Every structure is written in structure tokens, then in C-alpha cells.
Amino acid sequence: MPIDAIDRQIIEATQSGLPLVEQPYVEVAQQIGISEAEVMQRICAMQEKDIIRRIGVVPNHYALGYKANGMTVWDVPDEHIAELGKKIGTLEFVSHCYQRPRFLPEWPYNLFAMVHAGTKEEAMQQVDVIAELLGDMNRQHDVLFSTKILKKTGLRLKSK
Amino acid sequence: MDEIDRLIINTLQSDFPVSSHPYADAAKKLNISESELIKKIQTLLENKTLTRFGPLYRADRLGGDFSLVAMQVPEERFKEVTDIVNAYSEVAHNYQRDNAFNMWFVLATEIPERIGEVCDEIAQQTGLKVYNMPKLEEYFIELKLTV
Structure with a gap:
């Protein structure tokens, strides 16, 4: 497994979306009980390993007129x-x-x-x-x- | 949708910052305020212009696997077979398509072997042939949607 238990908790906390608050990584960190710095470092590492394809908005094709x-x-x-x-x-x-x-x-x-x-x-x-x-x-x-x-x-x- | 909504969709499909105040950092580039960006994303999610916002994970890099699976389902059995297929939590998307191969679904599993197992189970339950079509090679995958 290329991820450990803490990565897994980060994935579970963010797979349905990043919190819409000023400091979203702090909120994720508090849920898991680790520091904000560790959350950010682990997310960056998962980006480098291509476990995270990208971070951003995912548009709905239909809503944008791509019917x-x-x-x-x-x-x-x-x-x-x-x-x-x-x-x-x-x-x-x-x-x-x-x-x-x-x-x-x-x-x-x-x-x-x-x-x-x-x-x-x-x-x-x-x-x-x-x-x-x-x-x-x-x-x-x-x-x-x-x-x-x-x-x-x-x-x-x-x-x- | 206004100009700012368009700007958000066209520029924020990737590279959302990993920083202490990421909304403030992203908002600066768009020349809007942090609170406006948060509110805009919230609204775009609520009115379903966006399906989600955040990190996009790849199941196939998590030690799991993905596959595209197709079936030829007789018209009169379509509802029954849909129920059987959709009952599997491993079925992430399922689309009806206008072809003899009329059912296409994506399996996402945490254990690679589970792909074959689910296909076999569905074949057994439905008595229909299940065509497992995993990607052998990926030539390009990038969102290029613009509005």
C-alpha cells in the first residue's frame, strides 16, 4: 500500500470535498488530530506520487452546456x-x-x-x-x- | 453564471494552493476577496455547476484498481440488471448508452482482485456476459473544459 493510516484518514476527510473555510487544512488536521503542517506535507507528497491527480473544482459537464x-x-x-x-x-x-x-x-x-x-x-x-x-x-x-x-x-x- | 464564475471554472480546475490560507492565495490571483471566492465555490456546488471541489484521488494509485465494464442487457431486463449492478458499492458510475452494449459502468476497488470477482458475481447473478475492459494504456487525460 503506497499510503499509510494517516494518509487514509486525510483521504476520508477530503474525498467528498475540501472544507469551505479560510483554513481548510487546519480543519482537516483537527478532525484527524495532527498538525496543519503535516496535513499539507502529506497532501503535497500524495500529489508528487500522483495519488492526487489534481486539487480544484470539478465542473459538471451537463451544467456547463456539454450535453x-x-x-x-x-x-x-x-x-x-x-x-x-x-x-x-x-x-x-x-x-x-x-x-x-x-x-x-x-x-x-x-x-x-x-x-x-x-x-x-x-x-x-x-x-x-x-x-x-x-x-x-x-x-x-x-x-x-x-x-x-x-x-x-x-x-x-x-x-x- | 457571471464572469467570476467562469474565471473560477477556467482557472481553478487544478493547482489549488496547499497553504495556510489557500482561498486567500487563490483569490488574489483572481482579483477577488477570500470570502467572495469561498462563497462563489459554495454557490457553484449548491447549484450543481460543480460536482465537487477538492483533491481528486486516483483509486488505481491507492493500491486499488479501476475498470470500465460493459454489458449487453435485453431491454425487458434493464431495470432488474441495473438494480443488481448498482447494489455493488464498487460500482462508481453507471451509464446507459445507445448501443447493443447498453450498460457501461466503472468499478473502483481497493483490492485489485476484487474487479474480477465483482464481474464474475454480476455474470452469475444476471446470467449475462460481463465485458471487463480495463485500460491497457492511457494516452491523455486532462480536463480542458472551458466556459
Whole structure:
């Protein structure tokens, strides 16, 4: 485990949000019974270890007008996927880009890229941009739009 | 949403200070007061413009693991299968999508082996095939949302 019991308490105290008070790290420190300095030092260490991806506001896509969030999936040759993935990842409307396993024959796609737009039409134009970029390397592709959020919770550590 | 709300969303998605008075430090850069920044974030959370504010942790770096899992659920069984899947605390998000693969959920577990176990249990309970699609490689992940 890359974290110890105190890190874990910090995570539990902040995973649903940082306190909205002038000295939030003092409040977290008091909850746990350690000093503010230690809380800050441990949070910085977790940032360095990439356990904390970032600290800041997390916008709600829908509320910001990004109503068309498409999961685009592509079947590209495995031997070229790294260079293609990096290219697609730099597009400003792509938020995540991953290689994932195929399940043949029913699921031939190995490259996933999430696109975000105001409308479905705009999202489909983004798909065209990706298709053009991939050219011949794109053997087939599909776009899956979410039609309903069935569940949404953040990371939840269970108390031990 | 006003100019300051936009500024907050566009500049505070990362790099919130780790300091004794972080709101005051962040507010200075935005040319607003500490109390105004705190109030603004509070309002943006309340009206759901923000889903959360604070450190974003990576389960996969905590010794746990993440995976994206898909299922092809027959229309008439959708509600029943949704209930079975959502009952697992390891299911963080679950989305219905317009495809034969119509259910997509994210598993976040503290123990890596638990991913496979949950998939097997769901397959057993539903009698449906469960497609576990963990990321093999990550090419880019960054929030670039602007308003």
C-alpha cells in the first residue's frame, strides 16, 4: 500500500470535498488530530506520487452546456495504437483517450476517446475530425452517447 | 453564471494552493476577496455547476484498481440488471448508452482482485456476459473544459 493510516484518514476527510473555510487544512488536521503542517506535507507528497491527480473544482459537464458526451470507439492496428492514441489525445475536445481490450467478434474496438460538445451534431463533427486524423488506420468505429446516468458516486473508501 | 464564475471554472480546475490560507492565495490571483471566492465555490456546488471541489484521488494509485465494464442487457431486463449492478458499492458510475452494449459502468476497488470477482458475481447473478475492459494504456487525460 503506497499510503499509510494517516494518509487514509486525510483521504476520508477530503474525498467528498475540501472544507469551505479560510483554513481548510487546519480543519482537516483537527478532525484527524495532527498538525496543519503535516496535513499539507502529506497532501503535497500524495500529489508528487500522483495519488492526487489534481486539487480544484470539478465542473459538471451537463451544467456547463456539454450535453452531448460521446464515447467514440475505434478499431485500429495494435502496432500503431500508441502513436494514434497520442495524436487523438491532443485534440482539445477529447478528455480521455485509452487503449482497452477487444472482445472478438462482438467488440472489435481497441481505442476509446471521450468527446464533449453542446449538441450531438457538433459531437459527430468531432468524430469526423478523429476519423480524418486516423485515415486508413481506422478499420471501423462507433459512437455511444449516454442516454441515462444510472449511478454516479465519487471514489468511496470504506472505513476500516 | 457571471464572469467570476467562469474565471473560477477556467482557472481553478487544478493547482489549488496547499497553504495556510489557500482561498486567500487563490483569490488574489483572481482579483477577488477570500470570502467572495469561498462563497462563489459554495454557490457553484449548491447549484450543481460543480460536482465537487477538492483533491481528486486516483483509486488505481491507492493500491486499488479501476475498470470500465460493459454489458449487453435485453431491454425487458434493464431495470432488474441495473438494480443488481448498482447494489455493488464498487460500482462508481453507471451509464446507459445507445448501443447493443447498453450498460457501461466503472468499478473502483481497493483490492485489485476484487474487479474480477465483482464481474464474475454480476455474470452469475444476471446470467449475462460481463465485458471487463480495463485500460491497457492511457494516452491523455486532462480536463480542458472551458466556459
